[in-house]
Amino acid sequence: MSSLLQNILSFLLVYKYVGLFLVAFLSSLGVPLPAGSSTVASAAFASQGYLNIFIVLIVGTTGNILGDLSMYGLSRRYGKQVLRWLHLGRFAESTSLKHIETTENNYSALAIITSRFQDQATAIINMVAGLGRMPFKRFALYAIIGDILQTIFYSSVGYFFAANWQSIYNTIGVFSWIIVFATIIISIFVANNMAKHMMKKNG
Amino acid sequence: MHTHKRFWYTLVVILLGISLCLFLWFIIDLDRLYATGELRPTRGFDRTHQHKQTFSPNQIDSWMTFSYVNYTFSLPPDYLANSLSITDSQYPEISITRYVQNNHLDLATTLEKIRQTVLQFTSPSIKTN
Numbered sequence: 001m002s003s004l005l006q007n008i009l010s011f012l013l014v015y016k017y018v019g020l021f022l023v024a025f026l027s028s029l030g031v032p033l034p035a036g037s038s039t040v041a042s043a044a045f046a047s048q049g050y051l052n053i054f055i056v057l058i059v060g061t062t063g064n065i066l067g068d069l070s071m072y073g074l075s076r077r078y079g080k081q082v083l084r085w086l087h088l089g090r091f092a093e094s095t096s097l098k099h100i101e102t103t104e105n106n107y108s109a110l111a112i113i114t115s116r117f118q119d120q121a122t123a124i125i126n127m128v129a130g131l132g133r134m135p136f137k138r139f140a141l142y143a144i145i146g147d148i149l150q151t152i153f154y155s156s157v158g159y160f161f162a163a164n165w166q167s168i169y170n171t172i173g174v175f176s177w178i179i180v181f182a183t184i185i186i187s188i189f190v191a192n193n194m195a196k197h198m199m200k201k202n203g
Numbered sequence: 204m205h206t207h208k209r210f211w212y213t214l215v216v217i218l219l220g221i222s223l224c225l226f227l228w229f230i231i232d233l234d235r236l237y238a239t240g241e242l243r244p245t246r247g248f249d250r251t252h253q254h255k256q257t258f259s260p261n262q263i264d265s266w267m268t269f270s271y272v273n274y275t276f277s278l279p280p281d282y283l284a285n286s287l288s289i290t291d292s293q294y295p296e297i298s299i300t301r302y303v304q305n306n307h308l309d310l311a312t313t314l315e316k317i318r319q320t321v322l323q324f325t326s327p328s329i330k331t332n
Contacts, residue, residue, distance in 0.1 A: 006266040010298035013268040050274055164236075171232040174225055181222040185215055 001166065005034055009041055017055055021063040028067025029074075030123035035064070036154050036176070037169055043158025044165045057155055064116070064147040068126050072139055075130025083131075109142050114183045116146030117153070118176040260321040265303070265310055269295035276321050286320045 012019045020042050027035030039060045046053035112129070115121040129139050154172075161168045258275050267275075269283055273295055284294055291302055299317065303310045 001266075006264075006300070009266045010268065010300060013266075013271050013298065014296050045271075048275065050271065167236055171229060171236060174229045174232065178222055178225045178229065181218050181225070185218050185222070 005037055008034060008038055012038060012042055012045070016051060017059045020056065021059045024060050024063025025067040025070075027119055028064050028122055028126065029071050030127070033119075035119050036117075036150075036173070039151060039154040040158035040165050040169050040172075043155040044162040046155075047159045047162035053155065053159055057151055060155065061147050061151040064151065065144055068116075068122065068143040068147065069140060071123065071126035072130040072134075072136070072143075075127045076133055077130075079127065079131040111183055112139065112142035113146035113149065114179050116143070116150040118180045121180045260318040260325065263299075263314065263318050263321065265300040265314060266298055268298050269302070272299075272317070272321065276325055278321065278324055282324060283317065283320060286323075287316060 008023060012023070015022070020038060023033050023038040024035050027033040027038075039056070042051055042056045042060065043053060045051045046056050111125055115125040126143075157168055157172060158165050260276070263272055269289070272278065273280060273283065280295065283289060289302070291297055291305060294302075297305075299314060300310065302308075303313050
């Protein structure tokens, strides 16, 4: 077990629901914290009766949602300014970024929902959605759906496989990356087909 | 345009390759977990089921707090404090790691003492000299 995860587990045991909320919130904001592991571990503790599983579900979901919306808002408001400040202004105005934004805006449901299952992908998608000025209501809807599904999934793993959650979670981590890559591949294919369709339509 | 297309196709092929490798890894991992019996739910839907799993004192780890250890092994709140002369004001809401750091103790030795103390409580027939 990594020392970061050990520290997080100690943090969760001391601060309980407040700790879980903070980890989920900061992870969605892009801070490299193991939010998925935290949810699984909290549910494992709930399985023993040390925490309440329903409060874990509510707190975990709320932390994720607020973190996602905050990251989206910050990216939307300050994203391009930060990129220019980091001397990445050319990237901010590049056609590559516009293409990624268009793909994500057009196929946002799949990208946003599935990215909730992978900590790093969540932060990236949140940032791109904000940079691309995706409509807030659409982003919020898909983020909420994805966060609810993600919390239920990881909580179930922790709750029902309590004694073996660490072994199961490592395998789940591999599975979440498969989902992310599959989503990217599908998005590329669909975007490519859409571009062909638009070219035909415009003659 | 042709170069642009080739770039995306190459990217897709690479991602497909990585996905395939991950999928194989996932299947092999699942198979291993099933073979070792770890892929087996340890908690059911039945809310009346005894929810505290049987933990061994050897499973006590440094990231655990004294509060969690007390709860897991149904220890009296002050048992570990009295047995190990713990005077830290944060007890029991302090992790074993943090306690060891605060008091400049050896982690391995302290962990072993805690495990033995818990073992004495859970199996009182075992006496240590």
